[in-house]
Amino acid sequence: MNTDKHGWKRILLRHETILLFVLVVEWLLFYYFGTSMNRRGITVGFGTMDRQFDILRHSCEIGLLALALTPVILTGGIDLSIGSLLGLTAIVFGKLWHDAHLSIGMAAVCAVGVGALAGGLNATLITTLRIPALIVTLGTYSLFRGLAEAITHGSVTYTDFPASFLFLGQERWLGLPAQAWLFIVVAIATWLLVHRTTFGRSFRAIGFSPEGTRYAGISVERRLTMVYVLAGIVAALAAIIYTARLGQAKADAGTGYELFAITAVVLGGTSIFGGIGSVHGTLLGVAAIAVLKNGLACLPIVIRHNSAEELSGMMTGALLLLALCSSVLPKILSTWRSRRQSHLPQQTKIA
Numbered sequence: 001m002n003t004d005k006h007g008w009k010r011i012l013l014r015h016e017t018i019l020l021f022v023l024v025v026e027w028l029l030f031y032y033f034g035t036s037m038n039r040r041g042i043t044v045g046f047g048t049m050d051r052q053f054d055i056l057r058h059s060c061e062i063g064l065l066a067l068a069l070t071p072v073i074l075t076g077g078i079d080l081s082i083g084s085l086l087g088l089t090a091i092v093f094g095k096l097w098h099d100a101h102l103s104i105g106m107a108a109v110c111a112v113g114v115g116a117l118a119g120g121l122n123a124t125l126i127t128t129l130r131i132p133a134l135i136v137t138l139g140t141y142s143l144f145r146g147l148a149e150a151i152t153h154g155s156v157t158y159t160d161f162p163a164s165f166l167f168l169g170q171e172r173w174l175g176l177p178a179q180a181w182l183f184i185v186v187a188i189a190t191w192l193l194v195h196r197t198t199f200g201r202s203f204r205a206i207g208f209s210p211e212g213t214r215y216a217g218i219s220v221e222r223r224l225t226m227v228y229v230l231a232g233i234v235a236a237l238a239a240i241i242y243t244a245r246l247g248q249a250k251a252d253a254g255t256g257y258e259l260f261a262i263t264a265v266v267l268g269g270t271s272i273f274g275g276i277g278s279v280h281g282t283l284l285g286v287a288a289i290a291v292l293k294n295g296l297a298c299l300p301i302v303i304r305h306n307s308a309e310e311l312s313g314m315m316t317g318a319l320l321l322l323a324l325c326s327s328v329l330p331k332i333l334s335t336w337r338s339r340r341q342s343h344l345p346q347q348t349k350i351a
Contacts, residue, residue: 015269019284026288030295046298057169057177057245059290061086061238061254063283064183065261066268067190068234070282071227073265074194074203076210076274077133079122079228082235082261084144086254089115090239091148094158094249104165112236118144119232123225141258148251158249169244179241186234191279203227207274256313263316264289266323289316 034046065082072079093111096102102110118140125136168178194200202223205213210220235254243249268285270277293312 016278016281016284019268019281019288023284023288023291026291026295030291030298034295034298046295051294051298053172053177055290055294056180058294059286060177060179060183061242061245062257062260062264062289063286064186064234064238064241065254065257066264066282066286067186067279068231069261069265070190070268070270070277070279071194071200071203072133072231073262073270073272074207074274074277075224075227076207077126077224077227078137078262078272079133079231080137080258081118081122081140081144082137082231083254083256083258084141084148085115085118085232085235086239086242086257087251088118088144088148088239089236090243090249090253091151091158091251093236093240093243095151097161098158104162108240111239112233115232115234115236115239116229117232119229119235120225122232123228126228127221127224145251148253152251154251156251158243159247161243161247166244166247169241169246179245182237182241186237187279187283194279199223199226204275204277207271207276259320260289260316263320263323267319289319292316292319 030046065086069079069082089111092114093107096107096110097104100107122133122136122140125131126133167173168182171178173181192200194203202213202218205216205218206220206223214220239249239253242253246253264285265277265282266272266285267288268277268281268283270281292315296311296315
């Protein structure tokens, strides 16, 4: 009986459980304060079913990037270039279809290939030259965005995509936004990789101690290469969905998306230092950010001042800082307690 009580206590105090509770409270608050009536007496705002589908539709790209970043951050790495890579692969996809006259399918395959190569570039610089991931991806962040601007000369936007392709980003299939099914497939695949394979479980070991993992006979470089290549592939998939949703491919696609994706991963309980985290936690983090962004846009005071975008950015930054502090605070408290206990015997002796 006592064991069951402790088991329930552990479940209730888990980061994912607390985040789920916060998400429900957040949704209820926006449902109550964000619902309004238009002139025809039709209910519009956060509580409508159309708004819920919009939340799902607009969060798919950031959700895909967050899923891609979860294994990366679990290994103790980071990828700041993933938003810029989304923009680059969107431009490659649009140019190959519009200028090279490839089919939509072939252009998509080529864009995914470019994403894989870009992820491989990050991995090579990190694993072979041993340059910190933060420095490497900060450099490729500018490189990928610069390439996208160079290809389009800073002004070209590819449009007029066929309706069959736009269906992926703008219509519903089996009751859900069409892109949600791709997101679900990627989420399940990522969860199985991280939580149900020995290959994926080694990501946490690398995050805790790369050298110790090497001594255990595990190829750290091979796994790091895999997570960055996969991140590039998923970024390209997100670019294709982004293009289908907006109906255009442009160089500034995905600007700032890396901030939202990293915030979702860290908010979901994945330690920025690596070794701790879960895919389902990331999904809850994505949901929390999506509800926050869309809910703010439904508040009457925000609508009057037309400040939804600015307020959303501020709140996302605050959430990231809060999540980072929550991951560091237990270590600080543990260190403080151990130091205090080590000083107690000495003080007793002196007395």
